[in-house]
Amino acid sequence: MLKRLCIISVILIITALSPFAVYAEGGVSYLGDLCLYLSTGSFGPPSPPIRLGVISYGGKYLGLQGEYLHGSIAIDNNGMIKISLFGTDATYDFPAQGSESSSSSAIIVIDPSTGIPDQKFIGGGDYQVMSLYWNKGASNDQPRSHNESGEATLFVCD
16 A cells, blocks of 8 residues: 555656656756745745756656755655755855855655645645854854744645
8 A cells, every 4th residue: 555655656746747847868857847835934924835846867766956945855665755955045245244144954744645636736744944044244153043844735836
């Protein structure tokens, strides 16, 4: 049963993205875009969906690429979709005095059994983000940490 759920999950992701697939030399394939919606924004209301390009290198893991983000997606032994994302950002004037930079990592676990077959909704689940922020020239010049968790939704972008 578990193996069947894993196979169905992989088929669901590949089928949802296959109309958009672009193949390149060397076995790298662009499969399309997935959108990830996180229930709470870092510093206020819910953030807009995060658009991630999905790339296949020919193995069982898929690469993800977004604006300021990169990561991977895999199906675990329990049929859950696991997404790891990493990102960095800085203000336009970095590294000037008073500018800020940040580094974040996120773990997202999506349950494909909550998805709707033949629809764009792949599934829902939970996420956890851990971030460090630096303010260049601050009196203590030490990084500040920020942790956040909430609900996540994965779907095929329009």
